[in-house]
Amino acid sequence: xxxxxxxxxxxxxxxxxxxxxxxxxxxxxxxxxxxxxxxxxxxxxxxxxxxxxxxxxxxxxxxxxxxxxxxxxxxxxxxxxxxxxxxxxxx
Numbered sequence: 232x233x234x235x236x237x238x239x240x241x242x243x244x245x246x247x248x249x250x251x252x253x254x255x256x257x258x259x260x261x262x263x264x265x266x267x268x269x270x271x272x273x274x275x276x277x278x279x280x281x282x283x284x285x286x287x288x289x290x291x292x293x294x295x296x297x298x299x300x301x302x303x304x305x306x307x308x309x310x311x312x313x314x315x316x317x318x319x320x321x322x
């Protein structure tokens with residue numbers, strides 16, 4: 232059986248966030264769809280909220296700390312990406 236890696240990026244602000252809940256549902260549906268086609272999938276989640284400070288530092292300095300670099304590597308190495316962001320009314 233073929234194996235793929237799916238990176239799930241969630242930009243929710245709270246814990247738990249409706250954004251993360253949606254990301255989890257999309258990931259589960261994707262894994263199920265791939266499985267029905269004979270493809271196994273491993274899901275790796277990146278919570279942007281956990282990297283907020285490091286992301287700002289990266290924009291200013293051009294360098295990522297270790298945790299942010301690991302998150303970037305997860306996304307860069309994935310076979311597929313699911314990105315979910317919150318919607319702010321009137322913003």
